[in-house]
C-alpha cells in the first residue's frame with residue numbers, strides 16, 4: 001500500500017502541495033470514493049484513481065518522449081551548460097529521470113527519459129538489437145558504395161569496430177536515413193565522415209518501437225501513451 005499523495009505526485013503531474021489542495025477540494029477519487037486525506041493509502045496495482053473525473057495512471061515508472069532541440073546536453077546535470085532535464089517541470093526532475101542514451105549537443109529529435117533502469121538497459125544493449133533511426137544531411141551525396149560499406153560493418157580510423165548499419169539515401173543523396181543497433185560516441189557522424197560525407201545535421205526519428213511524435217515541437221515533451229509503453233517493454237515493432 002502507498003500513500004495517495006505520493007502516488008499522484010510521482011506521476012510528475014502535481015506537486016505534493018498541489019495534491020493536498022486537490023484532495024481538500026474533493027477532486028480526487030479512489031475507486032469512486034472521495035479521498036479524505038492526502039496520506040490515505042491505496043494499492044497502486046489495483047486502485048482506480050481519478051482527478052476531476054480523469055483516470056490517473058500511477059504506474060511505478062515514468063516514461064517521457066522529448067523532442068530534443070539543438071544546444072542542450074543529454075545529461076542529467078552539468079556545471080556550466082543546460083541539459084535536457086531543464087525542459088522538464090520540477091516534479092519530474094525530482095523523480096530522477098535520465099535520458100536513455102545520448103544525443104550530441106547539436107543533434108535533435110527523439111529522446112526517451114525514464115526512471116526505469118532495467119528498460120533503459122535493455123534498449124541500449126547491442127545484444128537486444130534495438131534499431132535507432134537517424135535522418136542525416138551530409139556534404140556530398142551518399143551512394144551505393146556507402147550503403148555497402150555501412151552494411152558490411154565499418155572499422156573507423158581509430159580502430160573502432162561498428163556493427164553492420166543501414167543506410168538509405170533520400171532524394172539526391174544529400175540526405176539519408178541511418179539505422180544503428182548500437183550507440184558509439186558520435187557514431188553516425190564518424191561513419192559518414194569516414195565515407196567522405198560529413199554530417200551537416202542529425203535528427204533521431206525512431207528508437208525501437210518508439211517513433212518521434214510529429215506533433216511534438218522541438219523542446220516539447222509528453223508522457224508515453226499506454227500502447228507505446230507496452231510496445232517498448234515487449235520490444236515489438238513501431239506503432
Ligand code: URA
Nearest residue numbers: 104107186187188189
Ligand atoms: N550519432 C552521432 O554521431 N550523434 C548522435 O547524436 C547520435 C548518433
